[in-house]
Amino acid sequence: MRLSTKGRYAVTAMLDLALNGKNGPVTLAEISENQGISLSYLEQLFAALRNKELVRGVRGPGGGYYLGKSADEISIANIICAVDEWVEFTRCGGRQNCSGGARCLTHTLWDDLSSEIFNFLANISLGDLVRRNLNKTEDEESSLSVVANADSQAA
Amino acid sequence: MRLSTKGRYAVTAMLDLALNGKNGPVTLAEISENQGISLSYLEQLFAALRNKELVRGVRGPGGGYYLGKSADEISIANIICAVDEWVEFTRCGGRQNCSGGARCLTHTLWDDLSSEIFNFLANISLGDLVRRNLNKTEDEESSLSVVANADSQAA
DNA sequence: TCCATTTCCTAGTAAATCACTTGGTAATTA
DNA sequence: TAATTACCAAGTGATTTACTAGGAAATGGA
Numbered sequence A, B: 001m002r003l004s005t006k007g008r009y010a011v012t013a014m015l016d017l018a019l020n021g022k023n024g025p026v027t028l029a030e031i032s033e034n035q036g037i038s039l040s041y042l043e044q045l046f047a048a049l050r051n052k053e054l055v056r057g058v059r060g061p062g063g064g065y066y067l068g069k070s071a072d073e074i075s076i077a078n079i080i081c082a083v084d085e086w087v088e089f090t091r092c093g094g095r096q097n098c099s100g101g102a103r104c105l106t107h108t109l110w111d112d113l114s115s116e117i118f119n120f121l122a123n124i125s126l127g128d129l130v131r132r133n134l135n136k137t138e139d140e141e142s143s144l145s146v147v148a149n150a151d152s153q154a155a
Numbered sequence C: 001t002c003c004a005t006t007t008c009c010t011a012g013t014a015a016a017t018c019a020c021t022t023g024g025t026a027a028t029t030a
Numbered sequence D: 001t002a003a004t005t006a007c008c009a010a011g012t013g014a015t016t017t018a019c020t021a022g023g024a025a026a027t028g029g030a
Helices: A005-020 A028-035 A039-051 A076-083 A101-122 A126-139 B005-020 B028-035 B039-051 B076-083 B101-122 B126-139
Strands: A055-058 A064-067 B055-058 B064-067
Touching (some): A005 A039, A005 A064, A005 A076, A005 A126, A005 B101, A039 A076, A126 B101, B005 B039, B005 B064, B039 B055
16 A cells, blocks of 8 residues: 555545535536646546546536546545555565565565555545535534544654 | 655564564664665664654664564554654645635545544554464464455455 | 774765646537 | 537656665674
């Protein structure tokens, strides 16, 4: 899993699309304006998203982008994987004998953790995020935060 | 949260240190050999880790690095934050009026998700990873994987 | 005391990535 | 026909990545 700023832009843009795409397509110009991301950079990101069928484009006046499937069927992991092409980290893909014992043990641990992070993000959908926020704003503005204290250093 | 390859190197190196540092310090030369990371790059990473007191260096022959605290007190988030300096993503730090409604709503959603990812990684310690693997190898080699199926695309 | 070992420190670098600009073409609507 | 929008390709300055080079400071053993 690779969570770069590029992935953040994509997630942010997809969130904007999910929120504003209820009635009719959303133009990249609108998302660009809303989120402060350059139009051409959005075009690049959406080219990748379209390849993975996460969005669907409609050309011409009144056109724009729709979600490619329902917000509940699009996970955060889907979005990030679409724009941040997956790179295999450990050179030994489990197969090659990578200098044996200690090294591959660490690689296994890392791979497990990596899978866990992926699954965590795979289990959060765009729909989840939108609903979660709607519930929140019903209650109050921004007081409650489910995310409590980590262990110590939060900066 | 920013999970780059740099963070991966740091986590991998710290895992190696946790595994091999039971009796005596571990040299960067060993970690470099084990994990296939250049010595000088490790030095840079460990400079950052030392600043956050996640490791403790001992100079001279027989020297090397110890964990700065127990493996249970070091979270994956700690490690990643030490080497991948935190960057504020949304320009409006919640305070500035960032063109109002739709934009800040998306930002709030993103910030919540971001916190959630951080807390997820903050709740996994080096000790967890090591123990998890010991249990696994007791059972069998590599057959079971707790991380089951995500939704669809795993590549 | 001298030497080997190791951390610690600074500077530089090729390659990749990031976020963006420029300059288009193709499809669609009015 | 003209405006609007997605789509496409090439290039660019700034930053990051992973690394090399060349040391200095501390420590242990001879």
